[in-house]
Amino acid sequence: MIKIYENGCFFNNGKIASSDNYSKEEGKKGTIAYSILKDHNISNSMENLNLKFDALASHDITYVGIIQTAKASGLEKFPIPYVLTNCHNTLCAVGGTINEDDHMFGLSAAKKYGGIYVPPHQGVIHQYMRETLAGCGKMILGSDSHTRYGALGTMAIGEGGGELVKQLLNKTYDIKYPQVVGIYLKGTPKKGIGPQDIALTIIKEVFSRGLVKNKVMEFIGDGIENLSVEFRNGIDVMTTETTCLTSIWKTDNKVKEYLKIHGREEEYKELSPKEIAYYDLLIEIDLNKIESMIALPFHPSNVYSIKELLKNPYEIFDKIEKDALSQGIKIDLKSKIKNGKIIAEQGIIAGCAGGTYDNIIDVGDILSGKNIGIDFSLNVYPSSQPTNISLNKNGTSGKILEAGAIMRTAFCGPCFGAGDTPANGQLSLRHTTRNFPNREGSKPGDGQISMVALMDARSIAATAINGGILTPATDLNIEYTKPIYTYDDGVYKNKVYYGYEKNNDTSLIYGPNIIDWPKFMELPEHLLLKVVAYIDDPVTTTDELIPSGETSSYRSNPKKLSEFTLSRRVPEYVTRAKEVQSLEDKSVFLKKIQNILNLKDVDSSKFAIGSTIYANKPGDGSAREQAASCQKVLGAWGNIAMEYATKRYRSNLINWGIIPLLTKEKDKIKENSYIFIKDIKKVLNDNMENVKGYDLETGEEILFTLGYLTETERKVLIAGCLINYYKSL
Template identity: 75%
Template sequence: MISLYENGVVLVNGKEIISEESGVKYNKEDLKKGTIAYKILADHNVSNNMENLSLKFDCLASHDITYVGIIQTARASGLEKFPIPYVLTNCHNTLCAVGGTINEDDHMFGLSAAKKYGGIYVPPHQGVIHQYMRETMAGCGKMILGSDSHTRYGALGTMAIGEGGGELVKQILSKTYDIKYPGIVGIYLKGAPKKGIGPQDIALTIIKAVFKSGYVKNKVMEFVGEGISNLDVEFRNGIDVMTTETTCLTSIWKTDDKVKEYLEEHGRVEEYKELSPEDVAYYDGMVVVDLDKIESMIALPFHPSNVYSIKELQENLEEILTKVEAEALEQGMKIDLKSKIKDGSLFAEQGVIAGCAGGTYDNIVDAADILKDKSVGVDFTLSVYPSSQPTYIELNKNGTIAKVMESGAVVRSAFCGPCFGAGDTPANGQLSLRHTTRNFPSREGSKPGEGQISMVALMDARSIAATAINGGRLTAATELNIEFTKPKYEFNDKVYKNKVYDGFEEPKSSDLIYGPNIIDWPKMPALTKDMLLKVCAVINDPVTTTDELIPSGETSSYRSNPMRLAEFTLSRRVPDYTKKAKEIHKAEILRENGENPFIGDLEKVLNKIQGIDKGAKPLEIGIGSTIYANKPGDGSAREQAASCQKVLGGWANIAKEYATKRYRSNLINWGMIPFIVKQDINFENDDYIYIKDIKSAIENKDDSIKGYVISTKNEDIKEIELRLEALTDTERKILVDGCLINYYK
């Protein structure tokens, strides 16, 4: 089904794979230039150095959870006009159902910003961010940067990257996106999917194969192989958007006439060009996917990599569900999946087909063929969200919507809510099957800390529909004998012409419209000579998601108010973190006001510091909080996972490694040092870590620095090594200045 090469390979004529172990001699460095990715990166690099890239993008995209903070940051840094097209969609806080006026206030701010600075504003319900970008902005050879982690348009020939808001601010200010040249891993598709197999099945199979090993972490996934021609473009889009869950940097696909037809249908045929690797191209790895061997798949709670074939699950229900329950308990969550077994089968109570992954035209028409003349019943609920109004219009026109609704399913407008916990939250204890992007804890909207928990398993739309007509009994679409009608799609952009505001060419002189919840970023101090960190959270889970660092769901309504949102930091994982962070932050406020911060319990800490460093001066020691996690930052690109720690007085994170490049970048852009520890940690909650001469270490480009762990439980002082790995010159300056805003000021 899937095989991985241990080392690099050469791809010859797009078909023959030659491994490094074969003994064939070739010049690796020259052949690296033969990939599609190399050409696009070279076209967008302004550094004249392909080892250290400085990229400028063609277009930017944000949604209503992220764009207020980005524009506020850019405005504080000197924003005058958006230099490239910047699309502001409204697909996350769309319902305006929580928090009074504050969500619609954000939308009004977005429209006023589009008018003032020359942006493109897509009103609520018109399109989820990534479908709108596919339909109107993606093109062959382009690069797009988005403030949502699922910014992926590789199947349309666009290298798209999801990042935290700070990286978009740099582009808005005509700066660059700076990274080392990434590894390029080929994803070789061969064969054709069986009837009933959808894009989620293939995506989950790939995620299962590469996630835990980090095979494609921070690399580019380049899709090649003859199997691509057997996939429609929306099918490719459905696979592509899920590459985010592998922790890759971005993706790109070989293009063909089907892509040309897609762009022509969307009135943009001039955006097409053939993209293909050279006759001989070197890849740093290769994943071979036999499409014809892919089965109907399911990702069980609580991660998209927790993948089994539905057949395997059905044959080993008790064993697998016991394992999943035990894994959940290790994360502090008690779930009961085995109670879902009835008469030897697993039953769910809910299904959702939605968003950039599930709500595409192809997925919904196939699901509708399964649902036609059937009933979803009383005990199972099904919701379907077309990904854009043009998609909805066409589905309505050709009768697909009627098929879906007559089955008892509910059809809603374009909305990302079910993907991040703001729509279709199940009842306590229920299992929801979703063709969305993630199934992290609370992603469906439950609050385990308040005694309520439900669970999400990811599946393809076709298998969800098959399960729905069987009363919620887990059913693979491949078990059915369905004739899929495949009605042709006709794109109609009249609704966009009538509703979308495009001010890029001619921005208007306009005032920004603020609501009472839209608050400026607080002032943030520059890095001090020395640093004292209080450990306010130690998380020993293998991976910590951004959802755990700052919860999704209804908290998103407060993302325009930095201090109010910060109250939710780590609330579902370490409930007392916020209290501890705020308490130690009081000492830093004293220091910033020129008062002695080492009072009360901190007086004893200062005595120990001066035993280590006799020259230590209280007003030169920045005091703040830190967290430790083995591998933090998997999942969303949301910068608030870092900024919320910062506004509470956070100065650093300490980790064995960072799950994604984007989370590490978020820390840096908010002036938080991303320390690495190689040894086993020898500190715990409430310990202090003193770091002498941290500012000079960063300025002098040191690779590591000593830290001194001061225990609050005994007199011990232990030395540890904190590594400062791979910081660019700009990143070092941002850290010294205290954050990106200070740096640009």
């Protein structure tokens, strides 16, 4: 099913070729990724890229903070199209007026600075971008980790808000040239197989091994032509869960037709590897052999075929339960096995991954004339109003509603815990993007826990018509109707505010919950860090660093939101961090620095006291910058890790002035200990990588490294945060 060439691979006219006859350096220039990156790079080096994007996108739990940061840094107008969608806090159901206050702020910002404002219920962020702005050869940056439009020929990257601020201020996105991984697709999927099945198969293979981390996934091969564009979109959006940097696909006439349907045929151009192309790694996937898949709690990489699970449910569920218990989470999956069958209580098909036209059409065919019964609930969210309108016109919505399912409007909430939270102890099957602990809204720390498994929409529908008994869609004998999609953007013309290149003499509208960022000090010569949380899990997600769900309502209020930092993983964190932040008397610490560490030249004016956390591999998942900014608001000066799960989390730390320390000496790090970081400012100024730390009680030396930092990133850290840096220019 999957074959991996880990030592790199040449392609000659689309076929694997011998490495004897070609140059790797020239072959790297033959990839699609190289040509797009080259077109968007304004530096004089293809090794160190300074990228400018064609468009930006944010939603309503990120855009307020981004605009506030940019405004504090000197923003005058949006220099490129910037889309502000309202698809996360859409319901305006938590916290009184504050969600709708954010929306009004967004509309006023679009009018003031020249943006594009998409009101609630009109479209989820990524579907709107696919329909209106993605095009062949473009690059788009979004403040959501699932910013992926590779199937439409767009290299799209999800990052924290600080990186969007840089683009708004006409600065650049600076990275080293990434490795490019070829994803070679061949064959045709079996009937009943959907995009989630293929995506989960890939994630299972690459995530734990880190094969594509911070790399570009380039989809090539004859199998692409056997997939509809929406099918490709469904695979593409899930590449985020591999931890890759971005994705790009070979384009063809189906992409041209997709763009033509959406009134943008001029955005098409053929993208394909050159005659000779070199990939740093190649993954070959036989689509014929893909089975209906399921990702069990609590990660999208925890993948099994449904048939494999049904053959051996007790052993597999027992393993999942033990893995969860090792993270302090008690679940009971084995109770879902009844008479040899696995029973689920809920199904959700939603968002940028599940809510596409092709998915819902097939769901309608599976549900047509059936009754899902009372014990299983199914909610379906089309990803945009044009999609919803087309489904209504061709009768699909009626099929779904008559079967007992619910059709809703475009909304991302089920994906991150702001809608359709299951009951305690239930198993929910979701065609969404993630299934982290508490991602769907439960609170394990309060004894409230449900279990989410990721599946393709077709298998969810198959399970629904079977009364909640887990059923792969490949078991069904269904004739899929595949009615042609008709796109009508009239609803967008009637509701969306198109303000690009239009500046109005208007003021921003502030609700009472929209608060400016506090002021942050410049980096001192040395740092004294107290380890206020020590997390020994293999991976720590951004959902654990700052929970989603109801906390999203406070994303515009840095101080209120910070009260939730690590609340579902280390409840003591906030109290401990505040205690460190309130320390004013440095005399006791100074004596230890001078006597135990024998650093007589250090005085109290040369160091600051702050908090830090240790985690083995923090930052998997969401791009939300609040995972870092909340720590900063509470006085954090550093993170310590064996490695960082994603570039975007590490970038968030840097943009908020938090030193991203790495160590191989985790055994020397102790919770509640103080670590003195010597000469951190000099290390950054002199472009050094190694950092010396000392345990303040024992004097033991701890070696840290910083990894690669761009010149700008070093300056941001020295300034104390991105806002300070831009104010100083």
